[in-house]
Amino acid sequence: MNFQEFLSFLLVFLLFFPHSSLQFPGWVGEKKTGGSVLGLKPRGFASGFDPTRVTQLSWRPRAFLYKGFLSEEECDHLITLAKDKLEKSMVADNESGKSIMSEVRTSSGMFLLKAQDEIVADIEARIAAWTFLPVENGESIQILHYENGEKYEPHFDYFHDKVNQLLGGHRIATVLMYLATVEEGGETVFPNSEGRFSQPKDDSWSDCAKKGYAVNPKKGDALLFFSLHPDATTDPSSLHGSCPVIAGEKWSATKWIHVRSFDKPSKRGAQGECVDEDEHCPKWAAVGECEKNPVYMVGSENSDGFCRKSCGVCSS
Incomplete structure (x- = not known):
């Protein structure tokens, strides 16, 4: 990356991630961070969303x-x-x-x-x-x-x-x-x-x-x-x-x-039934997501995963 590319990257970064988000982890107060960066206003944010008004409060939660x-x-x-x-x-x-x-x-x-x-x-x-x-x-x-x-x-x-x-x-x-x-x-x-x-x-x-x-x-x-x-x-x-x-x-x-659509009913039937809940499950399983993202794909002690059938952890 040359110097000009770096400056372009830095400008975009500042526009999309205002300084209020660049705090150390932890509660950092509720001070308003109004205004714009370098005299420019962020553009293209849906429905009036303005990231310069957002303050990070914590990482946990x-x-x-x-x-x-x-x-x-x-x-x-x-x-x-x-x-x-x-x-x-x-x-x-x-x-x-x-x-x-x-x-x-x-x-x-x-x-x-x-x-x-x-x-x-x-x-x-x-x-x-x-x-x-x-x-x-x-x-x-x-x-x-x-x-x-x-x-x-x-x-x-x-x-x-x-x-x-x-x-x-x-x-x-x-x-x-x-x-x-x-x-x-x-x-x-x-x-x-x-x-x-x-x-x-x-x-x-x-x-x-x-x-x-x-x-x-x-x-x-x-x-x-x-x-x-x-x-x-x-x-x-x-x-x-x-x-x-x-x-x-x-x-x-x-x-x-x-975590997924609330409007579209789940494909899962009775508890424990062996089904996939997303049409993309076979593709995700084929590229190793069952091992890379087991909580979502397979599930945990508290909830079933969404691609159990494609991950081969159950039988129909």
């Missing part, structure tokens, strides 16, 4: 904060769509996978339709551009409302039961969008995060938020975190919760994203 991901009008629009349709929030039973009521989650909520209107479709496209995960891998956006004292105890977004894993597989990532600024409390807290002891906190943080690394809900901001490691194994450091609201109210919108 992998978490990122996007300042101003939603406009005020978009936040208000999502709240308007949900206000008269809220119902008591449910949780997934670890054994059966069925939705049940639980005191660990005391909010109310509802699901929008995918691409329900132009604004919702644009937000979904922006999420796909940010996460590099296909729109079809995402669930419908869930709008949540927390009143005084309401919360969601720390939990994982990946599944413990195989019933839910059949549809789209594990949730690999979560995008949590804040639709209103909470007066007091309501923080998102990560009790197992690597930065739980190093984040400075004053009296403006709730006692709940002091039990881990916490993110204050600010209107328009969005938090992206991954529940799986890059090798598709579950990440215990992604444990997270919503602290009780102390003053005001909390509105948020959640997009859960799976």
